[in-house]
Amino acid sequence: xxxVTQTPKFQVLKTGQSMTLQCAQDxxxxxxxxxxxxxxxxxxxxxxxxxxxxxxxxxxxxxYNVSRSTTxxxxxxxxxxxxxxxxxxxxxxxxxxxxAKNIQYFGAGTRLSVL
Amino acid sequence: xxxxxxxxxxxxxxxxAIVSLNCTYSNSAFQYFMWYRQYSRKGPELLMYTxxxxxxxxxxxxxxxxKSSKYISLFIRDSQPSDSAxxxxxxxxxxxxxxxxxxxxxFGKGTKLSVKP
Numbered sequence: 001x002x003x004v005t006q007t008p009k010f011q012v013l014k015t016g017q018s019m020t021l022q023c024a025q026d027x028x029x030x031x032x033x034x035x036x037x038x039x040x041x042x043x044x045x046x047x048x049x050x051x052x053x054x055x056x057x058x059x060x061x062x063x064y065n066v067s068r069s070t071t072x073x074x075x076x077x078x079x080x081x082x083x084x085x086x087x088x089x090x091x092x093x094x095x096x097x098x099x100a101k102n103i104q105y106f107g108a109g110t111r112l113s114v115l
Numbered sequence: 116x117x118x119x120x121x122x123x124x125x126x127x128x129x130x131x132a133i134v135s136l137n138c139t140y141s142n143s144a145f146q147y148f149m150w151y152r153q154y155s156r157k158g159p160e161l162l163m164y165t166x167x168x169x170x171x172x173x174x175x176x177x178x179x180x181x182k183s184s185k186y187i188s189l190f191i192r193d194s195q196p197s198d199s200a201x202x203x204x205x206x207x208x209x210x211x212x213x214x215x216x217x218x219x220x221x222f223g224k225g226t227k228l229s230v231k232p
Contacts, residue, residue, distance in 0.1 A: 004158075033219075040123070042224035043159070043203065058219070090158055102207055102220055103149065106158035 002026050006091050006107035013081045013114045021076040021110050023091030031097035032074040033058070033104065034066065036087040043090065049074055050097045081114045088112070118142050121204055121223030130232050134191040138204035138223045141185065145206040145221075148180050150189045153201045153225065162202070163189065194230045201225040 007022045025032065033048035035058075045058030049068040063085060065077040074093075078085060088111050092104040121138045128134055136150075146167055151159035163178040165171045165187075171178045177190040187206075191198055204223040 040224065042121075043222040045219060048219060092158075102147070103161055103164060104220060106151075106160065108158050109156075 004091055004093055004105055004107035006089075006110050008110060009108065010111045011113070013078075013112065015082060015114060017081050018077070018079050019081065021078075021089055021091075021112075023074045023076065023107060024072050025074075025091075025093040025105075026072065027093065027095075027105070028071060029093035029095055029105075030071070031094045031102060031104075032068065033092050034064070034074070034076045035090045035092065036060065036085075037090060037109075038087050046076065046089075048097075081112075083114045086112060086114045118221050119204065119206060119223045122226055123224050125227040125229060127229045127231060128194055130194060130196060130230055132194050132230070134189075134194050134198070134228060134230075136189040136191075136202050136204075136226050136228070138187050138206075139185055140187070140206060140221075142208065142221075143182075143185065144208040147207045148178070148187050149205045149220070150176075150178055151203040151205060151222075153203060155200075159203055196230050196232050199229045201227045 004025045034046040035043040037043050044060045046064050047066040049055045052071050055066050088109050090109050091107045094102045094104045119140045148165045150163040152162045153159040165178050168180045168182045175192045179188040203225040205220045207220050
């Protein structure tokens with residue numbers, strides 16, 4: 001019963017490097033999302049997807065790209081990392097977006113530092 | 116004004132105390148209200164979920180929603196050291212009066228709770 005799996009758990013990047021944060025869920029959930037969590041800022045939505053092939057921007061999308069080619073996977077790409085992207089990143093999924101009672105299940109997080 | 120306001124604390128209480136955690140919100144279209152618990156260096160986990168107004172009880176936890184005051188609360192009875200965590204409120208809505216992305220959750224910043232033995 002894996003739930004939502006995020007890899008890697010920790011990552012250190014240099015400014016300008018690119019990387020992909022992986023997220024996979026095995027619950028056949030329709031909705032998936034990425035958040036970043038910063039001290040004093042709470043959880044802020046970066047991008048979300050309501051199904052395979054469909055993605056949309058959240059509150060803080062700049063500097064991040066996403067795609068959803070399968071129901072299970074929702075990777076988050078940083079094309080050119082900046083120190084402002086130092087944060088803890090959480091992936092979440094839920095059974096349905098359309099029901100608007102979006103009970104989301106979270107992964108354990110990826111701690112990213114950009115030097 | 117942020118859509119969801121939550122006092123970040125920290126809140127420190129002795130073991131056995133009753134804890135009250137609160138959030139206020141401004142969007143009257145919110146209909147679904149949740150509380151998540153987040154232990155240090157872990158992801159948030161759903162604790163309580165309520166729809167519209169009213170109370171919901173689950174063991175030592177009670178969630179209350181007062182839509183007329185735009186105020187939600189989480190009460191923890193007989194608090195334990197294992198309850199030490201950050202508690203995040205979250206809410207969402209739907210319908211033509213809801214200005215945000217329908218279904219997406221809006222989170223409070225979280226309240227850090229410490230229960231001392």
